[in-house]
Amino acid sequence: MNEVQLHIENVRQAAAKITAALGNLKPKIAIILGSGLGGLAKQVEAPVILAYKDLPGFPVLTVAGHAGQLIIGKLNDVPVIVLNGRKHFYETGDAYPLKTMIRAMKAAGVETLFLSNAAGSLRAPIKVSELMLITDHINFLGLNPLVGPNDDSFGPRFFPVADAWDKELGAKVKAVARQNGITLHEGVYVAFRGPSFETPAEIRMAQGWGGDAVGMSSVPDCLIARHCGMKVVGVSCITNMGAGLSDEKLSHAHTLENAAKGAGAFERLVLAAVKVL
Template sequence: MDRSYVEQIIESAQWISDQIGRRTLDVGLVLGSGLGDMAQQVEDAISIPYGNIPHFPVSTVEGHAGQFVIGTLEGKTVIVMQGRFHYYEGYSMKKVVFPIYVMKQLGVKALVITNAAGGMNRGFQAGDLMLISDHLNMTGDNPLLGVNHPELGPRFPDMSQAYSRSFRALAKQIGERMGQERGEPIRLQEGVYAGITGPNYLPPAELTMLANLGGDAIGMSTVGEVIAASHTDLQVLGISCITDMAIGEHLEPLTHEQVVAVANRTKPVFIELVRRFVQEVSV
């Protein structure tokens, strides 16, 4: 992590700050595949394509709009990543997590990270939401490799509560209330997210291995971003939309279009859960 990396973070944040009138930001949201529509609910919004921001990469994945949306949601000022960057796109892990440091530099105090994931826990089903309690970093990389800069965070950051327990507790309470109001329980699970590089979906033997290691869901994002968030002292709520079942012994062919289709069907519950969390979280 050379000095120019820190300078690029500062320059990107300064450029964004100039565009938004230097307003203070409360909550950052990273929206995964098929979930970007939530950005349309941000009020008084300013949209900034990633390609316009100095030093930013550009998202290349279908279903990712590739822009920041900044405005007001449930009484708080939010910055929404409508699309993220992935290791499998060819970006370095430092580039993948670059926006997390920029959001911290802009004053964000809490982070909501979402993704589409395959369910490895046999008690799950497609369409469930899973609160991430922990993760398995199976990417073989780490965004903190190299020289550490104390202005970003400590050399050896603690990961014992990388996914905030208090944030998960609040999300569970909100989910229970939503279920009571709807007259049927919200399928809100909790578990461990296994992060892989992708872009291929895993074969049965590897899925069985990861399930045996303790993984409840699997996806191609999130772990690097959460490591960076922990490094820079951002509290995180992680939510996976379980778009398919990835049980090694019963694996069926899967396409990205199927993943996005299930994420789209789950959107109303997902969006309501996140909106209420943003409204009620203390920052």
């Protein structure tokens, strides 16, 4: 069995395990929790928890703030699947674990993927601990997770991404934020591969491109989901200003600390948003 055949089999087996665990629930939305945003997982009602390590082909996680659990249940009485943690491309050059995770969601009946991440602000008005709706992205990872053999059963070889971040769903999230008094900026997310934080010169470059926030995830997730026909909406939790824009000393511990400051607003936003998405 070659790696493509193994991937297809892993998606099939993982989706079967997830479907069996769903019981009578039929969740149409899955939420991937970014660094420091795992607290939302504790709010899932009547949770059924599957460890990533027990799902064939799912990623093995190594970064603090990513628990590696798939949680089935309800948020605000809405059936959901919560994915507590992701594999980043600073950990690996292998896209198959992330593809398996997202494609298994699709095979289990999920139609919408809600992405979240911790990000650095590129604009002074977008402050630390605030949230930003992702309206578009710039892929500066140096890779695309869909490079390699294409299986038409998942999606087409070539596909447009002008609507990568769903405008209708984004408008619903913005309306929910207004109704609940939650500050929600909107802007373009620039993805760098990491694991080093960006230099001040790279931050100025990203600003010049029209970027509003910078991070190390979510773009591959979005591309994989759109390839297989899922709708995508995403929110960044701002954990720092980009290098050179403040006197902060950037570190992963600093990211997790500031993500915790914005986590309350993020959780309130998601709990309200799942009702309308």
